[in-house]
Amino acid sequence: MTADRRYLRDFEAGETFTGFFVLRQKELRTRRDGRPYLALEFGDRTGRMRGNVWDDAERLYHDLEVGSIVKLRGIIETYQGQPQIAVKQLRRAKPDDTFDPDDFLPASEIDPHAALKRIERYVAGFTNPHLKSLLEELFADREFVAAFLRAPAGKLWHHNRIAGLIQHTAAVCRLCSILARMYPEVDRELLIAGAILHDIGKIEEFHYDTAIDYTDRGRLVGHIVIGAQRTAQRAAQISGFPPELLDSLLHLILSHQGEHGSPVLPATREAFLLHFADQIDAKMDALRRITGTMAAGEQWKFVKLLDRFLFLGSAGSEDVRSPEE
Numbered sequence: 001m002t003a004d005r006r007y008l009r010d011f012e013a014g015e016t017f018t019g020f021f022v023l024r025q026k027e028l029r030t031r032r033d034g035r036p037y038l039a040l041e042f043g044d045r046t047g048r049m050r051g052n053v054w055d056d057a058e059r060l061y062h063d064l065e066v067g068s069i070v071k072l073r074g075i076i077e078t079y080q081g082q083p084q085i086a087v088k089q090l091r092r093a094k095p096d097d098t099f100d101p102d103d104f105l106p107a108s109e110i111d112p113h114a115a116l117k118r119i120e121r122y123v124a125g126f127t128n129p130h131l132k133s134l135l136e137e138l139f140a141d142r143e144f145v146a147a148f149l150r151a152p153a154g155k156l157w158h159h160n161r162i163a164g165l166i167q168h169t170a171a172v173c174r175l176c177s178i179l180a181r182m183y184p185e186v187d188r189e190l191l192i193a194g195a196i197l198h199d200i201g202k203i204e205e206f207h208y209d210t211a212i213d214y215t216d217r218g219r220l221v222g223h224i225v226i227g228a229q230r231t232a233q234r235a236a237q238i239s240g241f242p243p244e245l246l247d248s249l250l251h252l253i254l255s256h257q258g259e260h261g262s263p264v265l266p267a268t269r270e271a272f273l274l275h276f277a278d279q280i281d282a283k284m285d286a287l288r289r290i291t292g293t294m295a296a297g298e299q300w301k302f303v304k305l306l307d308r309f310l311f312l313g314s315a316g317s318e319d320v321r322s323p324e325e
Contacts, residue, residue, distance in 0.1 A: 005103055007046040011076045013083060018073040020099040022211045024048060028061045036061075042072060042085065043211060045106045047293065051085030060090060067211050069093040069104070104210045108163035112149040115163075115170040122173055122192050130241050131193045131249075134234055138200075147203040155212050157305065158282040158289070165202050168281055169195065175277035183269065190245075191270040194252030198274060201226030224262060228253045287312065 011017055025041035038053035038061055051074060053060055064070060073089040093099070120139060126132040139145060153159035153168040176195045180188035201223030207215050217226065228250050235241045235249075248268065255266045258275045266272045290301055291312045299313025 007044050008049050009046040013076050013078050015076050020069055021072055022104045023064055023066055023068055023070050024211055026066055044104055049085055051087045053087045106161035108161050108167045110167050112163040112166045115166045118170050119173055119196055126189050128189045130245055131189055133238050138234055151203045152206055152208055152212050153202055158285040160212055171281040172277050179273045186269050191273055194274050197231050198253050198256045200230055
């Protein structure tokens with residue numbers, strides 16, 4: 001991250017600026033008089049902002065690629081109460097341009113290696129030899145661990161940042177551990193194994209070089225099925241892994257999103273607890289992110305995905321701490 005770099009959230013209305021940003025969206029539109037203009041969305045590690053190009057729109061539309069780095073000179077304007085960019089100059093980044101790739105993607109505030117150690121401590125305490133072997137072999141895979149430490153957990157909604165996946169996973173593990181103590185009839189180790197594995201498919205669902213977006217496999221198959229496939233393949237390599245235990249574990253992965261995209265609905269105690277733990281952490285992270293986008297004094301925010309206004313004016317401390325045992 002560049003020390004003297006200024007980001008989108010730093011700019012104020014009326015300010016002129018020049019910098020490098022990710023081109024997140026582009027759309028060639030038509031004005032009322034029939035002339036084309038270019039509607040764009042730019043991004044950096046602090047967020048996104050829309051902008052318009054009124055001149056030379058068609059050439060720029062064909063010249064610029066979504067996901068690429070562009071050099072932008074613009075002025076911050078306000079439209080319908082929201083900041084946007086009046087683009088004055090715009091071009092593709094050149095090979096000899098100097099910028100830091102870390103400037104373009106948000107990153108988790110936690111130490112991902114510390115989160116991994118917390119997850120590994122759960123596994124170290126397992127008494128079920130099959131679940132323990134499965135997870136120990138998974139974390140012995142250096143390629144998997146490298147991806148797990150860096151992957152985001154979402155594109156826009158929750159934990160949409162570098163190391164967001166492991167942050168979310170560690171939090172869901174902690175919630176499940178607490179819930180298992182409250183409900184002793186639950187198989188705690190199965191539940192926590194499901195919490196560890198429930199989103200591992202996201203390491204293939206997203207690519208995240210300059211912007212977070214779906215891979216072809218992510219759109220065609222999805223992280224739920226990818227995660228179940230990976231888990232089944234790992235279990236097949238462990239001699240004597242009980243088929244009924246594997247089915248119970250796969251059910252946790254396949255059902256964890258409930259009515260929101262799961263191929264099967266939760267049907268076991270552990271599946272219900274994992275589903276709700278996942279929902280709690282995802283929604284609280286999303287609300288924290290949304291709160292960070294609100295203007296000073298703003299209390300209500302309409303969230304299209306939830307189709308409702310949310311009252312966020314009484315939010316507590318914004319001091320975000322990593323989950324701890």
